[in-house]
Amino acid sequence: MNNSLMASGSSLLEQRAAAACASISDLPVSLRDLWNPWKCPVKFLPYLAWAFSVDRWEETWSETEKRQAVSDAFWIHQRKGTVAAVRRVIETLGYSMTLQEWWEVADPAGTFRLEIDLNDIGITEPMIKELERIIGDAKPVSRHISQMTLSANIYGAAFTGAAIVDGEIITVYPPGYEPDCNVYYDASADYGGGYVYSGSEN
Template sequence: MSDDRTPLLPNNSTPLERAAAEALAEIQRVPVPLHTLWNPWECPVPLLPYLAWAFSVDRWDPAWTEAAKREVIATSFYVHKKKGTISALRRVVEPLGYLLEVIEWWEATPEGTPGTFALKIGVLDKGITQEMYLELERLIDDAKPCSRHITGLDLAGETFGKFYAGMATYDGDVTAVMPYIPGDLISTGIVHLGIATDSNDSATVYPL
């Protein structure tokens, strides 16, 4: 044991006890970053399952992505505080990379049974497996109000990408220039005809 510490073991301690005390005394030199270990965004990945247990995460799947695991842990307190609300439903579904739309009974067409609601989950372009679908059912059942009943759970697939559209137009006139050839001119109209006569006699009288 180092000189700066006084051993607390009795003089009749065995060599094994003294060696164990020496080894365990060095544990104080090991840094324990409690702030990091209790932070869902900074906790080492291998310790995330234990942090999820400490945060009372209802559902946990080792196959989730690291981002999904951290998001689920980070929202656990909010979900427990808001359980039974639409906000809690969103918090358990959207961290897994899905979109959620809630259709209340009065918003349905035709109007549904009071106290019921339907869900539409947007799976984007990554799709969904049977296992994940069953997991979503369990998560939603944990977060929904106990007095409310789900009448439908629809999946809506969406895909995003770039779409290029182009258009071109071609327009023109064809003009033919021919030598000038005069044609027959025809004029129509009304012609008024008139005639006049002038007759007179000239008589000369001579002396007898």
């Protein structure tokens, strides 16, 4: 018995497409769960991310990270153009930030400064470009970054040392010899064995 609803004059391609799409009705997932970031099957998460306009998506993320990105998307889109949105997208990378508006630091109007603490995570050149991109998506369109500082705290053991060298120069003369104290020479010797004297006669 043929259960197809396609017209008898349908092309072979149309019939096969209808047969392939018919399996969708057999999916054991309710429509409500498909739109829930925490209940949607993993294989459908990329499509849900597209539907929710997720700004940043990595296939290498864990399942939890993907679900969190989709879950945060609506919150971020509600607050785009605010400091809260900029802070949220930076914190998703594991960093923290301090933001100063132009009137706080006497910069040109419509600008702001960002200081981003890398929190021992580190950063690469591709990540800097990605950071600039997601900040550009979250910040107000009328605002521009005048300065972005990346800061990191480095911890480790440091070793220092010091030494004191003390000595005396003693001149020994034969018995009965009295040196002439009226003549004084400063002398230096080079590796060639020659001697160069400099000084003055008192």
